[in-house]
Amino acid sequence: MRCTLGVDIGTSSSKGVLVDADGVIVASATRAHEVDRPRSGWVEMDGRVWWEEFVSIARELIAAEPTAQVVGVGVSGMGPCILLTDEADEPVRPAILYGVDTRATAQIARMTADLGVDDITRVGGSTLTSQAGGPKIAWVAEEEPRAWDRARRLFMPASWLARRLTGAYVLDHQSASQVSPLYDIEREQWHDPWWQRYAGGIAQPALGWAGDIAGRVTADAASATGIPAGTPVIVGTIDAWTEAVSVGAHEAGDLMLMYGTTMFMIHTNSADASAGALRTPSMWTTAGAFAGTRNLAGGLSTSGALTAWLRDLTDADYPELLADAATSGPGARGLLMLPYFAGERTPIQDPDARGVIAGLTLAHTRGDLYRAALEATALAVRHNVETMRAAGADIRRIVAVGGGTQGQLWLQVVSDVTGLVQEVPATTIGASYGASFLAATATAHTGGEPRIAEWNPVAQTVTPDPTLRTLYDALFDRYVRLYEASRDVVHELADDQRRASTPTTPTPEAS
Template identity: 60%
Template sequence: MTAAAVLGVDIGSSSSKGVLVSLDGAVLAQVQRDHDLDRPVPGHVEMDAQIWWAEFTSMTAELLARHPIEVIAVGVSGMGPCVLLVDDDDVPVRPAILYGVDTRALDEITGLTDDFGEAAIVARCGSALSTQAVGPKLAWLARHEPADFARARRLFMPSSWLVRRLTGRYVLDHHSASQSTPLYDAGAARWFEPWWQQICPQLRAPELLWSDQVGGRISAAAAAATGLPAGIPVIAGTIDAWAEAVSVGALGIGDLMLMYGSTMFLINTVDRPVSAPPLWATVGVTQGSRNLAAGMATSGSITAWLRELFGRVDYAHLLSEAGRSPAGANGLLMLPYFAGERTPIADPMARGLIAGLTLSHTRGDLYRAALEATAMGVRHNVDVMAAAGGRIDRAVAVGGGTQGGLWAQIVCDVTGLPQELRETSVGASYGAAFLAAGAVVDPTIDHWNPVASVIRPNAEMRPGYDDLYHLYTEARGATLELGHSLSRRQIETAAARRTSDPRGVHV
């Protein structure tokens, strides 16, 4: 039998990644394309969707050139839920609006909640409206960009856009649909026509598939553009965090996935529908599965920001310096709300805080304080999950932030949760490849990607971190109004700068 492989591609917030994987799970080659997001005004986070296809084709060409092999299936995933609208000819009418880090639709969240009723939305969709939801962003476009909105005919996210370009099929996976609140009925597992017609009547609803189902097959045009064989299957795919959970086998009842990336994401698999308005209740990637999810607006993006301020010092060096700073970062406390916060406080107007600074603090102290701030946010989300009825029997860590071990160890010490690390931590692209493999063979993730180690909490650290968490909670309440006031000033300042500069300003 000729050697064969599957291709997995993920379109992320800061980069796109592609990986070739053998049918027994071995990584044959991987590639990455870094990109920037557009932030035209405070609260708006966008991206040119043409980049998604350009990066897919360039990565595929590089992978096949570096490792010529027969690709027999393709998996895709991407950040989400996003809003990419295209016209009748599949030309984007404007840049794609990103997931919960884009906070433009606050008025529309209030308006749609008033129209439909919060209780009715939660009962039907599983989650209340938030900056993560698709519906309010569509309503924002209808109000603020009516000409572009009127031309729109189809709705895509990064994974479904790649499926469209590769196969010509217009599909979306059920999980992504379940984050398109209030357009999807989670109990019935279908679009809810009355609310769809009220919010976006001119849009054609995509066909719904489960993430591991075949979304289509490579067309002749896509084969010519990518070098992939025509006719091979492309799975429907899903949102990147759920593909990350697939990549490390965190899909069992009681599993918690912790994704260490630009943002921190948590997915708990539950045995029944659980309603927790501060969090997101969704359907899973496979039929019948249910999740309770949480997501912070910033985590790795704070460490990247600090690295820029420090002159682009190597991450390994910064981790070493942070490791020499003691627990508590020599008396520093950080709130990680540098782009507002998603769960569990759902406050896009929240702002970051670094408290306790003195002239004796080092960059290692600051870097450790950022890692500890993320850990405090994880603990806050885990506590809310548990109170809502989630059950955590096992935690599995994945993502670039697990490298070096310090960050994951701090989260262990703050939360008290041991964390499994798998042999392969490639992430969402590897999870997409695994889903693709399921279309042609019958793989198991424990065979593909077995547990390599377990990070365990240091009991000696817990009392000090309990005290710090108490201060974290106090600081959040004490600075809430101050953060909102400063947020309003930032918006006003940016608006004034846009008035004086017709080209606009990026912040």
Template identity: 65%
Template sequence: MSQQCTLGVDIGTSSSKGVLVAADGTVLGTATRQHRVERPRTGHVEMDPRIWWQEFVELSRELLDGARRAGHDVVVRAVGVSGMGPCVALADAHLDPVRPAILYGVDTRATEQITRLTVELGPAAIVARGGSALTTQAAGPKIVWVAEHEPEAAARARRLYMPASWLVAHLTGEYVLDHHSASQCNPLYDLEAREWYAPWCEQYAPGLELPRLLWAGDVAGTVTAEAGLATGIPEGVPVITGTIDAWAEAVSVGAHDVGDLMVMYGTTMFLVATTDRLVRTPSMWTTVGALAGRTCLAGGMATSGAITTWIRDLVSGGAAAPGYPELLAEAAASGLGSRGLLMLPYFAGERTPVQDPDARGVVVGLTLEHGRGDLYRSALEATAFGVRHNLETLRAAGAQIDRVVAVGGGTAGDLWTQIVSDVTGLAQEIPATTIGASYGVAFLAASAVAEPGAQPSMAAWNPVAERREPDAAAHARYSRIYTQYRALYEATADVVHAVVDLARDEAAAHAAAAPAPATGEAA
């Protein structure tokens, strides 16, 4: 007997993940492809969008072939997609990229454009129209950066994609984008009207045909014959529009009701609070939700899991890197406070609520007695302090937080999530399935093709498995350290900014002194 299922694929910063899910939410198979982003210059974070489709094809084939080898006669009823964002992937009319995709807020290249657009349009007008101030998270200034720095690429660009819409285009031939992703294209989207704002689109994205807008769970089209041959998915299977990964993560754990807060533990840390109205504050991001009728106030740290990966690679000394379980055990042994270490986790600048692309990582308290476990724990504690800073800002802006749900790869084991609960003083629910965004869009795909009255329930698909309760004594001790954490940025910001400026000057001098390429070589 055949088994109906949905396929979900998410394109993340460090990997792409796919999941095949039965109609009752049971995971039939998972698959992953690792990849790296490119950092051609300080502040530039890019990726070739062709990798996104290549990895989707590989994941789809692996999941479907694996299910059949396991004896499952699977029938794919629908496909869901999501990805990191907001990204700026510009392509010509034939779906050929004109340059690598510029990634979300971790890419800080467009600071000059952010400043100029803010002056030209007025900060109050930008917030009134788009919900948020222009920051490195906004896609609009990055489109302007391309026009100003790479005019030949801009001249060939006709369409704007993000990972989910790139996959939809390859699967169905449709050119669409979900409303949530569009709401992060500030200043091009009108948050109140739920549509592109034509005057500013014409001013800052001339020549671009902007995509048709749908909601994340809407069916965008069906799999074409060509895409079916490549992926193994039958022609005619519906494909939903999809959305940005963090919002798909929230769907995956049912955290999209008013008062819900999702905390995503990944390469970066992300927080999404669902609100009963549009809540605006300059240091956070106001968006529409993944689902129609929802609004959100969100925040994101530029690095979290990325720091732990960096430490793991750093301490390997060229040998085999220690495993995460080994490092977590050493971090647990280090104890609360990391034996006197305190870290600012701004290794790639910082997004919310600091909004400082020139912030950098800082570690204070180092002695010759400290080991890698202390450093590793200080990174976990630093990200927890960053979560608390974001939480305090969300609440101060008026967001109601009644329930916290944790999701993502960082929820494996209990140390990191326990540290976050102890630092914030908030309990966290951890669902049975923490696969994340790919599972969320598989659910949206199942919902899109469900018969009337037979809609799936995420509570049934993914019930709560654990609760991480804060320890009152640990919270009191962490609160004292948190005061120093907040003071550390203020005390070091001027020095850090001066060092960043010096590094830019040195990089410019080095580039100017470099020999010109020989005749016939590519510049």
């Protein structure tokens, strides 16, 4: 039985699937892990764990189906992450994660002043924010010079796995476009003057597209993983883009809405590179997963992470909380929450934003709080969608994916708050499935390429309740005003939190 194996390294877990030629999942495996938060605003992870979990997952999947013939390997991972390694490919420090890590604010300000907003946007597509990889590279150079002196290569989870499996040093264009401002989005190449200025000493990875073949499994990697030597491995890309592939949401006019630990949105705005890319200061303009495509993207810093926090805080399980939230009803009995518990990415681009719960009384219950959290993430999605549309995005189709789609209430709340119809495909396992599909496409015989619409058809459509439109229009207006009214106070509190979390004695630099 011909199969492809796909593995995705996520924020809270690594997931893998073994998929047959018809798109049926033959076996799946998961490894839970946690990120490290050594200081306020820092979110990082030991990159060596990514390979260890890949090896463990691959061996479990292959053992689960002895008749499977693995003909291709797909890789994917959270991002943009900055993992710097030495000449021997040993990490010089833990990987700095994507926009939830906000340590590089000084570097963002300095690079913006040095290069100018107009030139940064012209070359890289987006203004510099906590999502950008370039300032995080500069942070290592400035704050950890011993680690920087050893750094020779740049990886993200997918490219790190491809390196360990094949020996190839390659990064996909989509991921590269988020190492802003070091990538030229219109020319689809590294912007050499700025690379040399901010990443001198780091070898530039070769560039490919997500579904290209990076190389073939080496004898050493085969011995470690159980995958046959010579098996093709794709270049891969960032998990949100691989999730979009998994549900076919990568055509012009599509919007992929990923429900996970964080929430991510990707709008494909052009299949023609000559048309240029949409740009707006509060969102991210990136290259797409496929040649010639462009995306306007946004992301929440918390979504599933917020509901998990409430679960742990109340010592209740999800079914209990969902039942309580359903009883609470639309509007959460007069509660309004800002979901900025880890700062916020788009569209406010405010790493010092913090969570706010307004309207609390002694009569409110855990169900009200949980309902308010679901509505808060939905209001944040609406804020992003309206910002995209104001920038010229023609959103014609919304596809939902990710673990959060298993909860019907959350889906319905998002549709009700945004007024959007959502399509939910049959398989919502996400990026690992999309990685398997890309591997299947890359290794298919001419004329026999799989189609994602056949692998993963739409199984459900979620339609907004029109009777709730007035309620949620009013709540959205309050949501925007609450952030504006509380911003100065929460910024002062964020500063207090930073001081409280900063060690009184210097932390030894990673060696």
